[in-house]
Amino acid sequence: MMPRYRLLIEYDGRPFNGFQAQDGLPTIQGAIERAVKAFCGEDLRLQAAGRTDTGVHARGQVVHVDLAKDWPAETVRNALNAHLVPQPIAVLEASVAPEGWHARFSAKERRYLYRILNRMAPPALDQGRVWHVKKPLDAEAMHEAAQALVGHHDFTTFRDLGCQAKSPMKTLDLASVRREGDEVLLEFASRSFLHRQVRSMTGTLAEVGVGRWTRADLVAALEARDRRACGPVAPAEGLYLTGVAY
Amino acid sequence: MMPRYRLLIEYDGRPFNGFQAQDGLPTIQGAIERAVKAFCGEDLRLQAAGRTDTGVHARGQVVHVDLAKDWPAETVRNALNAHLVPQPIAVLEASVAPEGWHARFSAKERRYLYRILNRMAPPALDQGRVWHVKKPLDAEAMHEAAQALVGHHDFTTFRDLGCQAKSPMKTLDLASVRREGDEVLLEFASRSFLHRQVRSMTGTLAEVGVGRWTRADLVAALEARDRRACGPVAPAEGLYLTGVAY
Numbered sequence: 001m002m003p004r005y006r007l008l009i010e011y012d013g014r015p016f017n018g019f020q021a022q023d024g025l026p027t028i029q030g031a032i033e034r035a036v037k038a039f040c041g042e043d044l045r046l047q048a049a050g051r052t053d054t055g056v057h058a059r060g061q062v063v064h065v066d067l068a069k070d071w072p073a074e075t076v077r078n079a080l081n082a083h084l085v086p087q088p089i090a091v092l093e094a095s096v097a098p099e100g101w102h103a104r105f106s107a108k109e110r111r112y113l114y115r116i117l118n119r120m121a122p123p124a125l126d127q128g129r130v131w132h133v134k135k136p137l138d139a140e141a142m143h144e145a146a147q148a149l150v151g152h153h154d155f156t157t158f159r160d161l162g163c164q165a166k167s168p169m170k171t172l173d174l175a176s177v178r179r180e181g182d183e184v185l186l187e188f189a190s191r192s193f194l195h196r197q198v199r200s201m202t203g204t205l206a207e208v209g210v211g212r213w214t215r216a217d218l219v220a221a222l223e224a225r226d227r228r229a230c231g232p233v234a235p236a237e238g239l240y241l242t243g244v245a246y
Numbered sequence: 247m248m249p250r251y252r253l254l255i256e257y258d259g260r261p262f263n264g265f266q267a268q269d270g271l272p273t274i275q276g277a278i279e280r281a282v283k284a285f286c287g288e289d290l291r292l293q294a295a296g297r298t299d300t301g302v303h304a305r306g307q308v309v310h311v312d313l314a315k316d317w318p319a320e321t322v323r324n325a326l327n328a329h330l331v332p333q334p335i336a337v338l339e340a341s342v343a344p345e346g347w348h349a350r351f352s353a354k355e356r357r358y359l360y361r362i363l364n365r366m367a368p369p370a371l372d373q374g375r376v377w378h379v380k381k382p383l384d385a386e387a388m389h390e391a392a393q394a395l396v397g398h399h400d401f402t403t404f405r406d407l408g409c410q411a412k413s414p415m416k417t418l419d420l421a422s423v424r425r426e427g428d429e430v431l432l433e434f435a436s437r438s439f440l441h442r443q444v445r446s447m448t449g450t451l452a453e454v455g456v457g458r459w460t461r462a463d464l465v466a467a468l469e470a471r472d473r474r475a476c477g478p479v480a481p482a483e484g485l486y487l488t489g490v491a492y
Contacts, residue, residue, distance in 0.1 A: 010370040057371060074366075081367055090370040120320075121327055124256040124336040125303060129371070 002066045004097040005076050007032075009061040012088035013236065014128045018054040019061075021045075028052075028061075028089060035083035036065055039076075047103045049244040050110055053196070055236030057129065060111070060243035064103040101246070109173065109245040110193060114186040114202045115238045118179075130183070131202075131238035137209030139179040145208045145215040146175035146186070149201060149222065155194055156225040158204070160233075163195035168225070170194060177205065184209070187242075196233060204231030248312045250343040251322050253278075255307040258334035259482065260374045264300040265307075267291075274298075274307075274335060281329035282311055285322075293349045295490040296356055299442070301482030303375065306357070306489035310349040347492070355419065355491040356439060360432040360448045361484045364425075376429070377448075377484035383455030385425040391454040391461040392421035392432070395447060395468065401440055402471040404450070406479075409441035414471070416440060423451065430455070433488075442479060450477030 009032070017025040021033065032046055049062040067076070077094035084090065100106075117123050117130040118137045149158075149172050156168040174189035186205065188198050204221065207213040213231065221229040255278070263271040267279065278292055295308040313322070323340035330336065346352075363369050363376040364383045395404075395418050402414040420435035432451065434444050450467060453459040459477065467475040 010367070012371050012373070059371065077366065085368060086373075088370045088373050090367040092365070092367045119338070120323065121256070121336040121338045122331060124334045125258050125305065125375070127258070127332075127334050 002068055003070050004064050004066050004101065005071075005073065006095050006097040006101065006103065007063050007065065007077070007080070007091050008093040009058060009063055010090045010092055011058050011061065012129075013052060013055045013057045015088065016054065018056070019048060019051045031084060031087050031089055032063065032065075032080070035080045036067075038083040039079040040067060040069065040071075042068060049103050049107045050193075050241050052239075052241055053236050055128070056239045056241065058241040059113075061241050062103050062107070062244040062246075064097055064101070103244075106246050107192070107244050109189055109191055110241065111174075111187065111189045111243040111245070112193070112198045113240045113242045114188075114198060114234065115240070116184040116186070116202075116206065116234075117182060118184050119182045128237050131235050133184075133206060133210075135210045137179075137184050137206065138211065139177050139184045139209065141211075141215075142184070142186075142205045142209045143177035145213075145218045146177055146201075146205055148215060148219045149175050153222060154225050155197055155222075157221050157227060157229045158197045158200035159194040159227065160196035160200070161227055165192075165194050168194060170197070175201070199234045199236065199239060200230050202238075203234040206234065207231040248314055249316050250310050250312050250347065251317075251319065252341050252343040252347065252349065253309050253311065253323070253326070253337050254339040255304060255309055256336045256338055257304050257307065258374075259298060259301045259303045261334065262300065264302070265294060265296070265298045274304075277330060277333050277335055278309065278311075278326070281326045282313075284329040285325040286313060286315065286317075288314060295349050295353045296439075296487050298485075298487055299482050301374070302485045302487065304487040305359075307487050308349050308353070308490040308492075310343055310347075349490075352492050353437070353490050355435050355437055356487065357420075357433065357435045357489040357491070358439070358444045359486045359488045360434075360444060360480065361486070362430040362432070362448075362452065362480075363428060364430050365428045374483050377481050379430075379452060379456075381456045383425075383430050383452065384457065385423050385430050385455065387457075387461075388430070388432075388451045388455045389423035391459075391464045392423050392447075392451055394461060394465045395421050399468060400471050401443055401468075403467050403473060403475045404443045404446035405440040405473065406442035406446070407473055411438075411440050414440060416443070421447070445480045445482065445485060446476050448484075449480035452480065453477040
């Protein structure tokens, strides 16, 4: 049997046209598949826990590859990293997956972090890694409002019109907002998310943060089950896929 | 009297040939001076608390500029930031300095952070922002050894041969090493540092961290007062000027 390798991946989303392979465009999937080919000569498609959009980062993406040969896991990690350099993609860990395990279908929870830099000055060290919001945000009000999103809901309001999921029903397990110095950090966890759900929720919560929306406005938007009720969608650059639980 | 503005500056050192202005090369000083010129038409030289080397970053550099006109401090900050974009330099704060205050000569303490990424996988999100060390580092042993450097010493061993300071005598107020996840973070504070002193101390402490040097070896190197006794010099990319106290 071909061994299946589980890979924990970190990447900077800036130079890529998103995760998913596209002909002629730089993508994270394409870069990893080319590294696999360079390592062992195999042309294969990898499977990933989450397909992140253009400009979205990851500290804990999980993918799997089925290789023809039984390599030591550290060899797979080190060889792929050697072939990925200097692209900003790194294989943090590699391990042989248990029988029947699948990076996408076995995932029980995805976790995302959204970083807002909330100060007058633009980012210097964190260009392309944070959403810059100049108006002061009330992180406590955002946290309080975010609790209205937790639970099993129809998230049509917070779903991109191009989303291909069969159902808009999702269960949000965690929505947390806190301030750390100049940054407002939002964390979300769910078995799975709709397309642009995290960025749609974040942009709408920022409206609460600046005082333009109340918690009641957010609840009404959720209950509207209408994309037009969503606030502005936060940009990709502040979003990180931080982990996947199995 | 011309008002003196104190500016708190953040920058990513990667695209610059260091802080100090040099003809025909991109430098942080040159970029800020050009932004001042674009803002108010004045050709002036700024003064800085520390002149960082090529590739060194800052979260808390302090500089001053003497402007001909009495601008509101927020106007100075916002206008300079508008002219600095898209360069990775930001003015975090601007204020009118007290009489006689000087960014360089009034400084009582400089503080630096050195970030080591200590894992097998290379940095992806932090390319150019950390020193990548694959061998496991014993941060506690490094911290313990670092205490031998604290105090008033002749730091000739940890001083670049091109250093122009009159005396190699310096008082190191703080040397702290701790692990945070995959990172080993070193913090140093002193009234002033010799050229490449932080990187020289860091590279030598890393030798202790991997077990090649003992604390006694570090003490012997310090006491040798000889540049040839220094360990390898850590690269610029992990170094941050984090703050200046007055």
